[in-house]
Amino acid sequence: MSINYLVTGITAAVVASGVYIASRTPSSKAKKAGAKLPPGPNNWLLGAVLTFPQHHWYETFTQWQKDFGDLVYIDLSVAGVNMLIVNSLEIAEELAGKRKIYSNRPHTTLINDLMYSNWAVVMLQDGPLLHEQRRILHKCVGPLASSEHDHLIREHVASFIQTISGKTVDPFEALADGIGPIITILSYGENFDRDHGEELRKIGLENIELVGTTFTKFWAVDLLPILQYVPTWFPGAEFRRIGARSTGMGKRLRFEPLAYIDNALGKGNADRSLTTTLLQDQSSTKENIRDAITTMNSGNGIQTASSITNLFYCMAMYPECQKLVHKELDGLVGKGVIPSFAEIQRLPYLNAVWKESLRFKAPVPLGIPHVVSEEDVWNGLYIPKGCILQCNIGFMMRDPRIWGEDSVLFKPDRFLGPNSKDLPDPTTITFGFGRRICPGRFFANRVALQFVAATLASFTVLPGQGVDISELVFEGSVQRPVNFRCRFEPRHGS
Numbered sequence: 001m002s003i004n005y006l007v008t009g010i011t012a013a014v015v016a017s018g019v020y021i022a023s024r025t026p027s028s029k030a031k032k033a034g035a036k037l038p039p040g041p042n043n044w045l046l047g048a049v050l051t052f053p054q055h056h057w058y059e060t061f062t063q064w065q066k067d068f069g070d071l072v073y074i075d076l077s078v079a080g081v082n083m084l085i086v087n088s089l090e091i092a093e094e095l096a097g098k099r100k101i102y103s104n105r106p107h108t109t110l111i112n113d114l115m116y117s118n119w120a121v122v123m124l125q126d127g128p129l130l131h132e133q134r135r136i137l138h139k140c141v142g143p144l145a146s147s148e149h150d151h152l153i154r155e156h157v158a159s160f161i162q163t164i165s166g167k168t169v170d171p172f173e174a175l176a177d178g179i180g181p182i183i184t185i186l187s188y189g190e191n192f193d194r195d196h197g198e199e200l201r202k203i204g205l206e207n208i209e210l211v212g213t214t215f216t217k218f219w220a221v222d223l224l225p226i227l228q229y230v231p232t233w234f235p236g237a238e239f240r241r242i243g244a245r246s247t248g249m250g251k252r253l254r255f256e257p258l259a260y261i262d263n264a265l266g267k268g269n270a271d272r273s274l275t276t277t278l279l280q281d282q283s284s285t286k287e288n289i290r291d292a293i294t295t296m297n298s299g300n301g302i303q304t305a306s307s308i309t310n311l312f313y314c315m316a317m318y319p320e321c322q323k324l325v326h327k328e329l330d331g332l333v334g335k336g337v338i339p340s341f342a343e344i345q346r347l348p349y350l351n352a353v354w355k356e357s358l359r360f361k362a363p364v365p366l367g368i369p370h371v372v373s374e375e376d377v378w379n380g381l382y383i384p385k386g387c388i389l390q391c392n393i394g395f396m397m398r399d400p401r402i403w404g405e406d407s408v409l410f411k412p413d414r415f416l417g418p419n420s421k422d423l424p425d426p427t428t429i430t431f432g433f434g435r436r437i438c439p440g441r442f443f444a445n446r447v448a449l450q451f452v453a454a455t456l457a458s459f460t461v462l463p464g465q466g467v468d469i470s471e472l473v474f475e476g477s478v479q480r481p482v483n484f485r486c487r488f489e490p491r492h493g494s
């Protein structure tokens with residue numbers, strides 16, 4: 001073969017692969033579909049690699065809403081992913097809410113495989129396994145089941161009130177300590193909680209924090225999955241060490257409680273819990289029951305504790321609103337009386353304060369990402385298959401087009417006027433969309449309202465000494481004020 005043939009052959013191959021790659025880029029696919037990609041901070045060579053934030057995604061995504069509008073396309077092809085930020089509630093409800101193809105989750109080598117979280121409900125792809133495990137969760141903490149847990153909630157509310165009375169504390173820690181055991185006891189029973197509850201919650205918290213910080217960074221192993229096989233001691237293989245640590249914790253969370261219950265059932269001394277009931281009813285396979293309940297536990301109630309912390313922050317920040325809650329409680333329930341859930345439902349102002357605090361400081365401002373399983377076109381805009389959908393719930397909850405020009409103000413009254421029925425309901429929207437909406441939302445709302453009502457019936461919530469509340473900043477993928485301490489001043493003596 002002459003050198004000329006060889007050069008011509010190589011050139012043809014390079015041109016052909018160039019044409020093949022070009023025809024497979026999202027923009028060429030968009031053209032083929034008669035649509036265009038949504039706008040975004042992308043440059044033609046590196047996409048959004050240089051503009052994508054290292055931290056504080058929420059703030060940057062919200063700025064990009066101003067620059068690019070309701071749908072922002074982030075081209076991170078160099079890092080192997082593309083992202084679509086949805087800044088409009090209406091579009092999120094249409095895409096993530098109604099279209100089935102928006103219900104997958106991202107799969108990354110580090111989080112799913114190396115960190116051993118592939119089995120958790122929150123990571124499952126849409127399909128029969130997800131539906132079965134969500135069905136189990138519905139049986140445990142759906143609207144009907146949640147009402148059966150009130151006796152346990154009330155017990156823990158009462159000891160929470162005793163613990164914080166007259167004290168200055170970090171409210172998040174006190175609430176996490178109050179709510180975490182409710183979920184462990186419901187899931188695995190009093191005996192397990194007594195023997196292992198505290199340790200399990202400590203591991204769960206560490207693991208969830210590790211997953212949270214890992215998620216907001218790009219990792220070489222996600223680009224080159226073969227790197228997962230380098231040994232843990234290899235220089236620069238931090239991802240392997242994170243993976244090993246998380247796997248150790250994940251295995252304990254997933255298997256130890258069930259082994260404990262199996263043992264107790266074998267000996268005939270198992271106490272009441274959701275796991276024993278589900279196992280005895282044979283309402284699903286043992287593996288599905290285990291994984292659904294483990295997922296429920298691994299959250300540790302931290303989203304609920306953060307949401308209540310945010311409400312306490314609002315009360316300390318806006319004492320005039322707190323006074324109105326006190327007045328309503330004293331008038332309709334009685335001074336110092338801790339209301340039942342049925343009574344709480346008849347307290348319009350308290351419910352408005354809860355909704356407004358969820359709106360004002362959405363607990364999970366970017367939700368949990370969904371992934372599009374098929375290419376799609378919305379309003380002439382092309383959404384590629386595999387694109388990660390980030391619903392900017394935090395912005396939606398402050399969008400002046402929905403809430404008016406006073407959207408940045410804390411104003412519970414907006415949920416009381418004659419037009420309030422037209423407003424979206426934060427007790428639903430802050431919990432996500434469509435087939436992936438939070439299955440724990442009924443339980444979370446019920447727990448939160450009971451902790452809040454009891455606290456405000458008993459105390460005035462004040463900023464702790466030395467805390468300048470107007471200076472506090474909110475952080476975290478489940479956001480809450482950093483370094484917030486508050487004082488719970490008894491209102492009725494004692």
Ligand code: HEM
Pocket residue numbers: 121122123134137141295296299301303304307363364367368369370430431432433434435436437438439440441443444445
């Ligand atoms: C105020 C408290 C809570 C908030 C704000 C919250 C919020 C959320 C959000 C935004 C999502 C993502 C939804 C989506 O992808 O569209 C989610 C998912 C989830 N939440 Fe919650 N949540 C809370 C409490 C709970 C509780 C108490 C439980 C369990 C008892 C729970 C269990 C789950 C599970 C299992 C998922 C994953 C669902 C799936 O991927 O299909 N959450 N939550």
